[in-house]
Amino acid sequence: xxxxxxKKVFPKEQxxxxxxxxxxxxxxxxxxxLEKLHASQPLTLARDSPSKVVFDNVSSNAxxxxxxxxxxxxxxxxxxxxxQIRKKFGINLSKKILPKTTSRSSIQTEIExxxxxxxxxxxxxxxxxKIDGNQIRYRLNHLNILHQV
Numbered sequence: 414x415x416x417x418x419x420k421k422v423f424p425k426e427q428x429x430x431x432x433x434x435x436x437x438x439x440x441x442x443x444x445x446x447l448e449k450l451h452a453s454q455p456l457t458l459a460r461d462s463p464s465k466v467v468f469d470n471v472s473s474n475a476x477x478x479x480x481x482x483x484x485x486x487x488x489x490x491x492x493x494x495x496x497q498i499r500k501k502f503g504i505n506l507s508k509k510i511l512p513k514t515t516s517r518s519s520i521q522t523e524i525e526x527x528x529x530x531x532x533x534x535x536x537x538x539x540x541x542x543k544i545d546g547n548q549i550r551y552r553l554n555h556l557n558i559l560h561q562v
Contacts, residue, residue, distance in 0.1 A: 468502055480504055528552075533559050 468476070487495060487506050495506040517525075528534055534550040542549045552559065 462501065465501060480506070532562070 471479075483490075483498070483504075484506055498504055498506060528550065532553075534552050537549040537551060540548060
């Protein structure tokens with residue numbers, strides 16, 4: 414802030430003008446330092462490996478199949494491969510694969526036995542009509558009535 418020469422200057426105005434000058438000087442030095450920092454930093458950022466990029470853009474089903482195949486072959490892979498895969502892709506190959514349980518719960522078995530009773534349902538006359546290998550059964554009444562029996 415420039416003050417006119419012929420005007421009388423008060424101490425507060427002078428202090429204000431000096432403060433503005435100091436702030437401008439600080440701003441210039443900071444911008445120069447910032448430019449030096451930008452010039453010293455590399456322009457390219459750290460990139461992921463091509464295999465990581467491909468793996469990130471593959472569908473989740475394909476990822477699951479790949480992980481299962483790798484878990485099957487873990488014994489034949491070279492030493493340290495599972496560690497590298499864990500670091501690169503975030504996949505832990507050392508987890509045990511548990512088979513899916515196909516056993517039915519007690520409720521499912523009770524429902525099935527209830528619906529297979531001859532006083533509740535009857536077999537379809539056409540023996541070729543099957544669902545999951547079982548001949549189709551027709552209910553003899555509405556469910557709410559059958560539950561009262």
